[in-house]
Amino acid sequence: MILRSAITTFAALLLSGAAWAAPVLKSDIVVTAPIVxxxxxxxxxxxxxxxxxxxxxxxxxxxxxxxxxxVAALARIGIEEFxxxxxxxxRVSRAAAVIDEAVLTDLITADLSARGIISKGMTVDTLFSVxxxxxxxxxxxxxxxxxxxRYLPGSGAFTARFAIAGxxxxxxVSGSIELMIAAPHINAxxxxxxxxxxxxxxxxxxxLKFVESTGVARLEDVVGKSLVRQSREGMMLKAxxxxxxxxxxxxxxxxIYFRNGPxxxxxxxxxxTGAAAGGLVQVINxxxxxxxxxxxxxxxxxxxxxDPLALAGL
Numbered sequence: 540m541i542l543r544s545a546i547t548t549f550a551a552l553l554l555s556g557a558a559w560a561a562p563v564l565k566s567d568i569v570v571t572a573p574i575v576x577x578x579x580x581x582x583x584x585x586x587x588x589x590x591x592x593x594x595x596x597x598x599x600x601x602x603x604x605x606x607x608x609x610v611a612a613l614a615r616i617g618i619e620e621f622x623x624x625x626x627x628x629x630r631v632s633r634a635a636a637v638i639d640e641a642v643l644t645d646l647i648t649a650d651l652s653a654r655g656i657i658s659k660g661m662t663v664d665t666l667f668s669v670x671x672x673x674x675x676x677x678x679x680x681x682x683x684x685x686x687x688x689r690y691l692p693g694s695g696a697f698t699a700r701f702a703i704a705g706x707x708x709x710x711x712v713s714g715s716i717e718l719m720i721a722a723p724h725i726n727a728x729x730x731x732x733x734x735x736x737x738x739x740x741x742x743x744x745x746x747l748k749f750v751e752s753t754g755v756a757r758l759e760d761v762v763g764k765s766l767v768r769q770s771r772e773g774m775m776l777k778a779x780x781x782x783x784x785x786x787x788x789x790x791x792x793x794x795i796y797f798r799n800g801p802x803x804x805x806x807x808x809x810x811x812t813g814a815a816a817g818g819l820v821q822v823i824n825x826x827x828x829x830x831x832x833x834x835x836x837x838x839x840x841x842x843x844x845x846d847p848l849a850l851a852g853l
Contacts, residue, residue, distance in 0.1 A: 561621050561622050563622040564606075564621060564622060564624055565579075566626055566629060567629065567632075569634055570633055573595050574591045574594060575631060576591055577613075590616055592613070595631065598634070598636075598675040599634075599637075599675030600633060601632035604630075605628045636704070637676075638673065638676050638682060647685070647688060647699060648662065650688050656690070656692070662720075663716055665714060665715075666715045666717070667714040668712075669712070676704045682703070684701065685700075686700040686701060696713075699711070719745065719747060720745065720747045721745075722756070723757070723775070724742070725770045725771070726772060727772050729769070729770050730766070732765050732766060733765060735761050735764055740758060740776075754777055756780070765783075766781060767782050785814065785815055786816045786835045787810050787838065789810055790810060791839065792810075793839050793841050794840050795808045796842045796843070806824055806826055807826070808825055809822060809825060817834065819835075820834070821833075
């Protein structure tokens with residue numbers, strides 16, 4: 540039906556006296572479909588551009604088609620005239636999508652994410668039992684897809700079957716999966732007490748099992764905190780490696796405030812212990828020489844409560 544339609548269209552153009560520009564042969568073409576059309580092979584193919592001529596080579600390969608073969612293919616659909624441009628043949632290449640271990644790992648990751656096994660910040664480190672040689676699939680929107688995937692969280696073992704566009708037989712693979720999660724690492728050697736910012740941190744993937752067993756911190760757990768000890772470049776941070784920064788440190792000079800309504804009393808003191816904002820701190824009243832408990836309210840300032848014992852302690 541398609542062939543007759545093409546011939547009819549071509550004949551109608553000739554009989555009607557419509558202007559017809561002879562198709563011009565291209566020297567080198569790249570196709571994505573399994574069939575090479577007249578529009579692929581010629582410039583100015585006109586209304587018969589979608590007519591098939593012959594099969595394309597396999598994805599990722601190319602071959603030469605002689606002018607003699609092109610003449611024979613065109614003759615079958617009633618076309619005898621075209622411009623060769625002095626060519627003896629045309630190189631026909633077929634585009635391909637390369638399917639390798641990285642692509643398969645991405646597909647596995649997407650499948651596990653859809654199941655809720657992988658969450659934000661996690662990745663997959665895949666070890667294939669047998670190395671997968673790259674395959675040339677058809678250059679389509681979805682050159683490969685997961686048919687089935689079996690994953691055992693306890694051991695990390697997996698088996699998977701993939702459909703590869705343009706390849707009849709499915710691809711079966713197996714191996715092991717290590718779930719990885721991004722964890723904060725120090726990007727420079729820093730002294731104890733350094734207040735950490737995002738610029739001090741580099742997120743690097745580490746095994747999820749290790750994170751779960753050691754209590755590795757998240758980025759939000761360390762930014763704005765201070766190092767409790769000197770840390771070397773590349774060290775992974777755990778929750779115990781940082782602390783809330785001290786607002787008041789031991790031996791700091793402080794002002795002790797007591798407020799009661801409109802009345803505010805102040806006295807000079809010295810910190811005996813350190814404390815973060817809102818934390819309890821021991822300070823000594825430099826006038827009475829008494830040690831009292833107070834609350835750190837800002838750098839160099841503490842406050843005692845309005846209860847009688849606190850007031851008497853002053």
